[in-house]
Amino acid sequence: xxxxxxxxxxxxxxxxxxxxxxxxxxxxxxxxxxxxxxxxxxxxxxxxxxxxxxxxxxxxxxxxxxxxxxxxxxxxxxxxxxxxxxxxxxxxxxxxxxxxxxxxxxxxxxxxxxxxxxxxxxxxxxxxxxxxxxxxxxxxxxxxxxxxxxxxxxxxxxxxxxxxxxxxxxxxxxxxxxxxxxxxxxxxxxxxxxxxxxxxxxxxxxxxxxxxxxxxxxxxxxxxxxxxxxxxxxxxxxxxxxxxxxxxxxxxxxxxxxxxxxxxxxxxxxxxxxxxxxxxxxxxxxxxxxxxxxxxxxxxxxxxxxxxxxxxxxxxxxxxxxxxxxxxxxxxxxxxxxxxxxxxxxxxxxxxxxxxxxxxxxxxxxxxxxxxxxxxxxxxxxxxxxxxxxxxxxxxxxxxxxxxxxxxxxxxxxxxxxxxxxxxxxxxxxxxxxxxxxxxxxxxxxxxxxxxxxxxxxxxxxxxxxxxxxxxxxxxxxxxxxxxxxxxxxxxxxxxxxxxxxxxxxxxxxxxxxxxxxxxxxxxxxxxxxxxxxxxxxxxxxxxxxxxxxxx
Amino acid sequence: xxxxxxxxxxxxxxxxxxxxxxxxxxxxxxxxxxxxxxxxxxxxxxxxxxxxxxxxxxxxxxxxxxxxxxxxxxxxxxxxxxxxxxxxxxxxxxxxxxxxxxxxxxxxxxxxxxxxxxxxxxxxxxxxxxxxxxxxxxxxxxxxxxxxxxxxxxxxxxxxxxxxxxxxxxxxxxxxxxxxxxxxxxxxxxxxxxxxxxxxxxxxxxxxxxxxxxxxxxxxxxxxxxxxxxxxxxxxxxxxxxxxxxxxxxxxxxxxxxxxxxxxxxxxxxxxxxxxxxxxxxxxxxxxxxxxxxxxxxxxxxxxxxxxxxxxxxxxxxxxxxxxxxx
Numbered sequence: 001x002x003x004x005x006x007x008x009x010x011x012x013x014x015x016x017x018x019x020x021x022x023x024x025x026x027x028x029x030x031x032x033x034x035x036x037x038x039x040x041x042x043x044x045x046x047x048x049x050x051x052x053x054x055x056x057x058x059x060x061x062x063x064x065x066x067x068x069x070x071x072x073x074x075x076x077x078x079x080x081x082x083x084x085x086x087x088x089x090x091x092x093x094x095x096x097x098x099x100x101x102x103x104x105x106x107x108x109x110x111x112x113x114x115x116x117x118x119x120x121x122x123x124x125x126x127x128x129x130x131x132x133x134x135x136x137x138x139x140x141x142x143x144x145x146x147x148x149x150x151x152x153x154x155x156x157x158x159x160x161x162x163x164x165x166x167x168x169x170x171x172x173x174x175x176x177x178x179x180x181x182x183x184x185x186x187x188x189x190x191x192x193x194x195x196x197x198x199x200x201x202x203x204x205x206x207x208x209x210x211x212x213x214x215x216x217x218x219x220x221x222x223x224x225x226x227x228x229x230x231x232x233x234x235x236x237x238x239x240x241x242x243x244x245x246x247x248x249x250x251x252x253x254x255x256x257x258x259x260x261x262x263x264x265x266x267x268x269x270x271x272x273x274x275x276x277x278x279x280x281x282x283x284x285x286x287x288x289x290x291x292x293x294x295x296x297x298x299x300x301x302x303x304x305x306x307x308x309x310x311x312x313x314x315x316x317x318x319x320x321x322x323x324x325x326x327x328x329x330x331x332x333x334x335x336x337x338x339x340x341x342x343x344x345x346x347x348x349x350x351x352x353x354x355x356x357x358x359x360x361x362x363x364x365x366x367x368x369x370x371x372x373x374x375x376x377x378x379x380x381x382x383x384x385x386x387x388x389x390x391x392x393x394x395x396x397x398x399x400x401x402x403x404x405x406x407x408x409x410x411x412x413x414x415x416x417x418x419x420x421x422x423x424x425x426x427x428x429x430x431x432x433x434x435x436x437x438x439x440x441x442x443x444x445x446x447x448x449x450x451x452x453x454x455x456x457x458x459x460x461x462x463x464x465x466x467x468x469x470x471x472x473x474x475x476x477x478x479x480x481x482x483x484x485x486x487x488x489x490x491x492x493x494x495x496x497x498x499x500x501x502x503x504x505x506x507x508x509x510x511x512x513x514x515x516x517x518x519x520x521x522x523x524x525x526x527x528x529x530x531x532x533x534x535x536x537x538x539x540x541x542x543x544x545x546x547x548x549x550x551x552x
Numbered sequence: 553x554x555x556x557x558x559x560x561x562x563x564x565x566x567x568x569x570x571x572x573x574x575x576x577x578x579x580x581x582x583x584x585x586x587x588x589x590x591x592x593x594x595x596x597x598x599x600x601x602x603x604x605x606x607x608x609x610x611x612x613x614x615x616x617x618x619x620x621x622x623x624x625x626x627x628x629x630x631x632x633x634x635x636x637x638x639x640x641x642x643x644x645x646x647x648x649x650x651x652x653x654x655x656x657x658x659x660x661x662x663x664x665x666x667x668x669x670x671x672x673x674x675x676x677x678x679x680x681x682x683x684x685x686x687x688x689x690x691x692x693x694x695x696x697x698x699x700x701x702x703x704x705x706x707x708x709x710x711x712x713x714x715x716x717x718x719x720x721x722x723x724x725x726x727x728x729x730x731x732x733x734x735x736x737x738x739x740x741x742x743x744x745x746x747x748x749x750x751x752x753x754x755x756x757x758x759x760x761x762x763x764x765x766x767x768x769x770x771x772x773x774x775x776x777x778x779x780x781x782x783x784x785x786x787x788x789x790x791x792x793x794x795x796x797x798x799x800x801x802x803x804x805x806x807x808x809x810x811x812x813x814x815x816x817x818x819x820x821x822x823x824x825x826x827x828x829x830x831x832x833x834x835x836x837x838x839x840x841x842x843x844x845x846x847x848x849x850x851x852x853x854x855x856x857x858x859x860x861x862x863x864x865x866x867x868x869x870x871x872x873x874x875x876x877x878x879x
Contacts, residue, residue, distance in 0.1 A: 033728050042642045130608040184612070187642060208641070208651050209830035211728050233728045236825040236834050243722040244828075247714050250728070417589030417843035545729040 030537030030546035035250035045171035060197035061171035103221035117151035119175035276525035281434035291426035307357035339490035371406035379408035569860035636846030656831030663754035671762025679770035723828035769801035810866020
């Protein structure tokens, strides 16, 4: 009896002696190794352009508020407090005052203040910095400091997405560490290789080409990250990343492509997890002749583009390339942010109607079955980036499908750097393009708006210009009522779908492959890594490497 | 007299080597800047980076200047030891090379030592009985390995040794979860485990080349009069082979070593990529994929410098081994 009582006394003592000093509780701990697709570029959020870099900096730095799971970008509905514990709109809605959480600290000790917020806005909005997302802040006039914990955003115009603009792109930077660095020298600064943030993870180590290590900030104002460590390990190519998961050197492969999924079957300790994304791909027509104001000899004609829309069985194409891991998008956006209306005017597959349209345009079939008009064959080149397998497969299938309609397609496969340059200069007939968009339809005004139809290097690669689309998109983007805004967007979708400057082909359903012990709390469509601080590994399932003591 | 001859020869070799490196640098710089494609394109990953931001980045890197200015500026900077700034690696080129080179030197060094040891051993086994079954089998085997692309050997090793048997890791320079506080012995063992497959892949190919070259040289030396004279004096076969014939047969192998080291140090492109080894090969491959002219040029110039140095060193060692070859 006495020995049992002694045991009862000693057991907690023993347990506490065994526990590490990191502040870890039963629910927290463990290491996750992510097989990253590439090394990060720079660890300064204002300058980070790659997805690999974003995956790291978004763990280290904080936004003022986080977008909700429904991805609503209108008003502040659904947004969750983060660095700002509260906010208040002015009566005229032209300013928002954010109250900084007084508990927030930079990882080197000083408190996060409103001055840091003002400094960050200055950093992003200065063209000298070269921040990729800087132009997205064009509607913010200035940021002022009301007191040490209150930053006020002043806007040029009232728009439905003011709150989104203030919070989504900007991660707050420390003024005390970066204030003295000239903006044009930021990229080369040591901070970019060893950053100090305020997030639930703090930076530990970056071995170029090998790994980036981040560790839980155990005293963080938002609560410690549930994982002790996350290691981002880039591999030179995709098969090497897959091998790392198969040999259990890595725990997570964020993009398990359809062709590698069978390799994970039968592996009891691995599983796959589907998640949505904001990526979509399309067959883009150049409506102008090689970037000039002249109409493209083929695709300048809307009826021909409509004939091509009807010539492609997009559901079958998507099935052939992705199996069940993709769907056809309803227009120029992924389904998750597109208007909910069912009738968005996308023409269905109808080869007979396609033939009829082509015949009516004077493209007659010759003896070999291929079409020509006044001696000019109906032929064009399809530009694709060489190493992207999905687009190579799509190109081959589209080539075969259009051949049946008498259209000759030459696939022009070029390396990525050449591809980017040619698309930027609009030096193509048609191309297979894919984009990862923000969770807002407003960006469609840059991608398809007439204002940038002929701008050198503008985002409107097709050179599409429709006053009707522009008017509807402008109205939708400035309408405060979400339902009315969506109705306007639906009408804009109908216009652009009828004009067919592109054929919307696929939106992939992403598949993550991961070790079974890892429990992702949530995986957002905006970015798979957004909720990484809440991922966990149950104590009973941890491996020896999960028990590493946090680096000081 | 001999000393001044040696100095003249050395200065001549250095001068010719410098000229070769300069020609390689000018040609590469011109071609890199002439090649089609946007040097910033692959860094964007399909994001819509605003035109003005891209223009700013291009100006920062000097990509918007005329070709002769770009090439001339780079050469002038390189001559002063500044190889420029790598946009894709986001740091000075010299720093990127400084980080990658030790990995490649380690890999290439181990592969060379293993490859030459194995190749020479095979050559000895073959040269003992030229035309015999051992010679034929080993010769055919070496030829087959030489003919195989390195990446095929690498993929077979990864599939068998890593994925099926689980004996060795499939890539990377070390355990990703190991911290800097791990004991030295543990870190050393871990590095060796990760080095084993890439080094073995390269060593197999090197051994096949060395074995074929060394065998021919050994058989040739075996027939020389001085070997026959030594045999007539009663020197044993093993001593004959080791002390007399091998020394005379080392010349071609030394030249091969002199050229193989820079070739490997310049980057075993495919092998480093397949095994995710962060050395010069991976760096150069990524530089070309990202169309990063400064980084790619840095790698090319370093490779050219190593080839020139390796060739000169091989010549010196060959002269030392066999002064008759000076003529």
